[in-house]
Amino acid sequence: MSEKCRVAIVGTGGIAGAHAGAVAALAERAELVGAVDVDLDRAKEFAARWNIPATYSTLTELLATGQVDLVHLCTPPSTHVPLATECLAADVDVYLEKPPTLSLDEFDALIAAEEKSAARIACVFQHRFGSGAVRLRELLADGVLGRPLVALCNTVWYRDDEYFAAPWRGTFDVEGGGPTMGHGIHQYDLMLSILGPWQKVTALAARQARPTQTEDVSMALVTFENGAVASIVNSLVSARQTSQLRFDCENATVELEHLYGYQNADWTITPAPGHEAVEAAWSADLLDVPSGHTAQLTAILDAKAAGEPTPVSLSEARNTLELAAAIYASAFTDKPIHRGDLAPGTPYATRMGGPGAPWSA
Structure with missing residues (x-):
């Protein structure tokens, strides 16, 4: 080379x-x-x-x-x-x-x-590579924040009907899915990079307003191997667009709000009573590296x-893609899905939408 x-x-x-x-x-x-x-x-x-x-x-x-x-x-x-x-x-x-x-x-x-x-x-x-996310993983690994308990992950964006005029958009066979696959995946991948392997998901999906084969909204409740619980919302019908992550840990709440990329100023940390030193640990020698392709x-x-x-790596990213498939499987079968349930060759492993969204009939 x-x-x-x-x-x-x-x-x-x-x-x-x-x-x-x-x-x-x-x-x-x-x-x-x-x-x-x-x-x-x-x-x-x-x-x-x-x-x-x-x-x-x-x-x-x-x-x-x-x-x-x-x-x-x-x-x-x-x-x-x-x-x-x-x-x-x-x-x-x-x-x-x-x-x-x-x-x-x-x-x-x-x-x-x-x-x-x-x-x-x-x-x-x-989004894994901005300095705020790197610091959050460090403080969790070092025990400074205590155990992660509750997380919120919202990707609530707006795309009008014209956006879906491109023939490959809003399809399972060409785009792979709606906001669960094409939009919110960045935010919940960041959440997964912090909370680790997920365990079970219960989800719903809906086509509220857009002329698509896929969903334009999905919601999921997720449990993690480390005991944390989280909610995920992916939307393309939300006029005030924002991307939000919140992690409630034993010793502090850490929050991020941005749209398509973040800097340090987009993060806030709120120490729990008696854990005021967490704030200093967060800001100590913290470089300001924006999230993005350069990082x-x-x-x-x-x-x-x-x-x-x-x-x-592919092995790291599989955790994220399996969650996407499980959200669709749970939403369209009305059943909870455990990690590992979607065996090779089964409908929701072969195609994100499985046999098809309920509204496709």
Whole structure:
């Protein structure tokens, strides 16, 4: 590998700009060497904007050059598995946009492909990497906050009917699901990175207002192996948009409110009576690293340089995707789902929506 990590962006639509910006912010460590899009004119326009020297209409052409170390895969979700598998076969690492796959079975197929490769996949869950989330995990691990008891996770956003005019949006077969898969997944992934493995979920989902095959609202009650309990709300019909997380621990309440990304100022900490020292522990030497693709890419490059496992690995991300599948399974069967219930080949492992949402009939 060259001194700088050679990065290519595959899929030059809306989210690709965030990826290019992250590479540009780390120019001393990484460089953009290629852009790929089935629409070559769009790839060329993107390349001109970000000073990328080469464009391709297929991933195969890019990989054939042998001049790339890391592919940022920014294509629609239905293409993730075949394209990521092609990268793995060429022993090229992947930074994979969310949702990583359309189903749990697809995700497990990706894990199997990775096991045969020297390359590794990192899933885009960038909210784990802001300094506030890092500090929260540290204080929980050190026992400063005591046990986590109760958590709230709300992704309440607004998308109008026009947003769903794109034929792949609001579908299980192409997008993978509604706000549970495509929007709230970032917030509850952050919650899971803090609270660890979940145990059981009871959920409901509804199509309240939007012209979709999927839900536009879901709600879930979740229990965790460590004894914590949490509620999760994912919505696309909420006029005042916000993303909220709250963790009530034995010694303090820690809260985060933002929209699409956070900084330290978006966090608040309220010590329980007698535990005022927690506030000083929170703020001590705390850097202000915003959440985002740059923060996660920094962690990926650090791991590559040190020969350590990539963050967030497929094995880590599976906990998140299994919860998404379980929310749909519980909502559509009206039954609680335990982690591990969704065996390979069963309806909600094969497809997030299983046989279909109740309203699809």
